[in-house]
Amino acid sequence: xxxxxxxEGDVWRLRLRLDPDxxxxxxxxxxxxxxxxxxxxxxxxxxxxxxxxxxxxxxAWTVVAPWTRGRIVFDRPISTELAAALHSGWGVEAGxxxxxxxxxxxxxxxxxxxxxxxxxxxxxPDAPLLHFRRxxxxxxxxxxxxxxxxxxxxxxxxxxxxxxxVESDLEFLLRYPRPGYPEHHAVMVGAVLLAGTMDLGGVALxxxxxxxxxxGGRYVHRYTPDNPMWSAHGPWxxxxxxxxxxxxxxxxxxxxxxxxxxxLGSELRDQxxxxxRGDGDGPCGRCGKCLYKELIQAAVERRPxxxxxxxxxxxxxxxxxxxxxxxxxxxxxxxxxxPGIEDTPFARAAEYLRATPESTKxxxxxxxxxxxxxxEAWRKGIESVMADDFGFMHxxxxxxxxxxxx
Ligand SMILES: [Zn+2]
Numbered sequence: 564x565x566x567x568x569x570x571e572g573d574v575w576r577l578r579l580r581l582d583p584d585x586x587x588x589x590x591x592x593x594x595x596x597x598x599x600x601x602x603x604x605x606x607x608x609x610x611x612x613x614x615x616x617x618x619x620x621x622x623a624w625t626v627v628a629p630w631t632r633g634r635i636v637f638d639r640p641i642s643t644e645l646a647a648a649l650h651s652g653w654g655v656e657a658g659x660x661x662x663x664x665x666x667x668x669x670x671x672x673x674x675x676x677x678x679x680x681x682x683x684x685x686x687x688p689d690a691p692l693l694h695f696r697r698x699x700x701x702x703x704x705x706x707x708x709x710x711x712x713x714x715x716x717x718x719x720x721x722x723x724x725x726x727x728x729v730e731s732d733l734e735f736l737l738r739y740p741r742p743g744y745p746e747h748h749a750v751m752v753g754a755v756l757l758a759g760t761m762d763l764g765g766v767a768l769x770x771x772x773x774x775x776x777x778x779g780g781r782y783v784h785r786y787t788p789d790n791p792m793w794s795a796h797g798p799w800x801x802x803x804x805x806x807x808x809x810x811x812x813x814x815x816x817x818x819x820x821x822x823x824x825x826x827l828g829s830e831l832r833d834q835x836x837x838x839x840r841g842d843g844d845g846p847c848g849r850c851g852k853c854l855y856k857e858l859i860q861a862a863v864e865r866r867p868x869x870x871x872x873x874x875x876x877x878x879x880x881x882x883x884x885x886x887x888x889x890x891x892x893x894x895x896x897x898x899x900x901x902p903g904i905e906d907t908p909f910a911r912a913a914e915y916l917r918a919t920p921e922s923t924k925x926x927x928x929x930x931x932x933x934x935x936x937x938x939e940a941w942r943k944g945i946e947s948v949m950a951d952d953f954g955f956m957h958x959x960x961x962x963x964x965x966x967x968x969x
Contacts, residue, residue: 564631566623567638568614575614575756576605577733579627582634587738589629591746592791592799593782597629600703600738606752607698607730612760615665617645620657621806622756624649625749626733631655648805652798666807667764670941673751674726676715677837678856679769682822683813684724685829686948687767687941691725693754697742700735707742709840717843718834727761729753747792748799758808765938766803767811771822772930773890775815777967784887785968788932795936809938813945816933817953818926819893823856824863825952851878855890858897858909867903879908885915887968892926899923925960929953 565580587599616639640661649657674692697712699705734742754766773779778787791797838846861868895918904913929949
């Protein structure tokens with residue numbers, strides 16, 4: 564793999580070139596197969612700025628990692644520290660080498676506007692927000708016009724916080740399965756490229772206990788202390804740290820129900836939006852994400868679900884099948900707490916899972932190792948929010964986490 568960055572004003576353009584033994588089919592760290600659609604993408608920053616070569620290399624790696632085998636050649640020298648992290652994490656020979664490493668002091672938040680990142684923003688009221696905004700690609704047709712990145716960007720601006728929007732078409736590099744981040748870490752491309760000018764020494768994300776510790780999303784659905792995407796000691800955690808920008812997961816110890824409780828109880832409540840399709844008036848109410856999140860919100864608020872989606876709709880199909888489910892801990896929590904669950908699309912799942920308020924109590928407390936993983940500079944403040952708002956898990960609860968999926 565060879566990558567080249569060129570800049571023109573506030574736009575940075577990345578071009579990649581595959582080696583002869585590399586193909587258009589690649590594999591994301593979580594195991595997902597992906598296919599490459601084209602060989603260039605761009606990132607538009609709020610202003611033109613020079614960027615440390617390690618940051619350019621890190622940003623490029625979040626895009627090209629799935630297709631790289633054995634070797635990557637950057638267009639300017641990187642530090643030996645960054646090259647060592649690429650080698651130990653992926654077995655990749657990276658170079659040329661010859662730059663000094665960088666560092667910074669401030670913590671920024673990668674902010675999508677969903678409940679998880681809004682919870683992080685509520686915990687860190689002074690941290691600047693960086694919002695990734697999808698824009699179309701000049702060479703790849705956009706057949707996903709229902710994805711309203713413009714609405715999400717507007718909501719982020721309305722938070723009244725220090726928000727920096729970063730525009731990019733990098734998601735259109737994926738032909739299969741659909742436009743999206745080549746690696747999940749590409750959402751941080753703006754934070755990475757701006758780390759020098761903003762003096763960033765860490766980037767916080769809204770990954771909660773399901774994504775970090777329970778193998779949630781499209782990953783393995785079992786307890787993963789060594790999660791390769793998000794553990795501090797995993798390949799990505801070490802790579803970001805080598806670039807002076809450790810990954811920080813302030814809500815990594817609590818469940819999605821608790822991040823939602825935090826977000827909806829915060830000043831950001833009116834700007835929280837997990838639906839990618841809704842317009843200025845509100846979420847669409849018809850997509851799978853709306854259905855799943857409504858279950859969680861109803862559970863948090865201990866009320867019946869408000870939805871017009873019925874069990875025979877395609878978006879409700881997976882909940883008619885037996886488990887396991889992605890995000891199953893939240894389906895258990897929802898089924899345990901929503902009055903009248905037997906009249907919802909989750910009736911069958913509730914029968915399979917047999918969850919109760921007692922059996923899901925652990926999902927209201929914080930898993931202590933998640934706090935231990937936070938870099939020391941920011942640990943104390945986050946730890947006290949966890950202690951005051953949720954309390955920490957006891958040995959019994961921790962056993963629930965550590966035997967998840969077995
Ligand atoms: Zn929706």
